[in-house]
Amino acid sequence: MLDSLLKKCKKNKEFDEYSNSSVIFTGNAKKPNLFKISSNELEEKSSVGLNCSADVGAPKGNIKIWKLAQNSNTPEIIYTSTDIHAENCTHSVSLSHMYTVVRGDNEAFFQCSSQNSLNNGVGPSLKSGRISVIYGPDEPSVLLNPHKSSFYVGEDLTLSCSADSYPPSNFKWTFQPTKHFHGINDLLCTNKPIGSKLMLQNIQLACSGEYTCTASNGLGRRFKNVRVRIDNPQTTTTGCAQCGHTETCQYKNGEVNCITNPWIPVAIISILISLIFGIVITVLMKQKIINEGKQSTNSSYLHIQLSPSRQSGTEDLAPRASTRESKDGFPPYEKITETQNEPEST
Known part of the structure; x- marks a missing residue:
């Protein structure tokens, strides 16, 4: 680096002598061009x-x-x-x-x-x-939620995949079932992946197997495998015994839940309404029969009575209607007739 520029100045003296001098130049730095x-x-x-x-x-x-x-x-x-x-x-x-x-x-x-x-x-x-x-993706990372090694039938499971890359990666899920469930590897347990997540609901034994997440962005492709094991709940046999007649047995997260059957109250209400309706109909029919019986009894007591008409103040023998009940076992009409047939006293 040069700190200064050296210039020689030549001076012509009387004895032709020369002398050297140094000049230092300074200047401000300028913006790059x-x-x-x-x-x-x-x-x-x-x-x-x-x-x-x-x-x-x-x-x-x-x-x-x-x-x-x-x-x-x-x-x-x-x-x-x-x-x-x-x-x-x-x-x-x-x-x-x-x-x-x-x-x-x-x-x-x-x-x-x-x-x-x-x-x-x-x-x-x-x-x-x-x-x-x-840059291409790193090896993907797969997280399970809930985070555990095995799951029970009926649980929900979410698998999340991530990988550092630029531009961001696209993700693809594939599934390889265990040996005794071969033939359903394209179904992914009937669940469709959403982006980097695979959500499995109400998982069954057929969902046991190896899940693979593949990340790619045009600069590279990497994948990660994770194995999922599905088991039957341990309380399958004895757990449902605690449920009542009006409850249904459900399995969730390996536990037994007794849930009231929503149709039971509906059935009970329907039965009560039917019973009430039947009782009302029966009462109305009995009342009708009683009323008809009363009308028939009243009509049987209607009789015609006859008595002779006399000026001496004796009983009028003209026919008349009587509803009086007999006290001696004879109907009123018959009693009047017998009286008329008796001989007059002299």
Whole structure:
């Protein structure tokens, strides 16, 4: 690095003597006139070319290249120049640098600055656009919810798959049942995957087997296997005995639950309504029979009575209706007749 330029001044003295003198030039650093990167999209572990040119001034001028990560406010120096070319008493610097990117550099940008001893801190600079670092998926991770080694018939199970990649991966689920359930490997237990999740509801013994999650994004493909075992509940035989006649037996998470049958109350109410209706009909029919009997009895007591008409004040023998009941066992009409047949006393 040149700190000064040496100029020789020639003085013609009386005795033809010469003397040397030194002149130091200073100048402020200027904003870089060129800064470019070879590519804005790079695969992981590939190299990007950084080219920068600037008039760094004097004294002690240089160029620095910085990197600013996506989620950081603090620039990181990745290169400082040492090759300086002096032109017209100023220092002009040009450099090329190769930088190897990693996945953490995704969405980062670079910066080229020009500075010398006259600057305080970072000098004038130019920034690049953000870069994209693309990479294939890592080995997927599969999580089971609930997290346990075995499950019972009737439980719900969710399998979640994830894999770090850029761009994001697409996920595919496949299923290989255990030996005695071969032939249903394309059904995935009749459940359709939603993105990276596979939700299994009311799982059965046929859902036992190996589930495979495959992640791919065009740059690579990785997969992960996980085995799921389904067992019958241990309380299958004795558990249902505790349920009453109005309850149904259900298995959930390996436990027996007695749940009231919703149709039992409906049936009971229907039976009660039928009984009440039958009682009302019976009472009405009995009342009707009683009323008809009373009407028949009243009509049997209607008789016609006859008595002679006399001026002496004797009983009128003209016919008349009587509803009086007989006290001596004869109907009223017959009693009147017998009285009329008796001989008159002299």
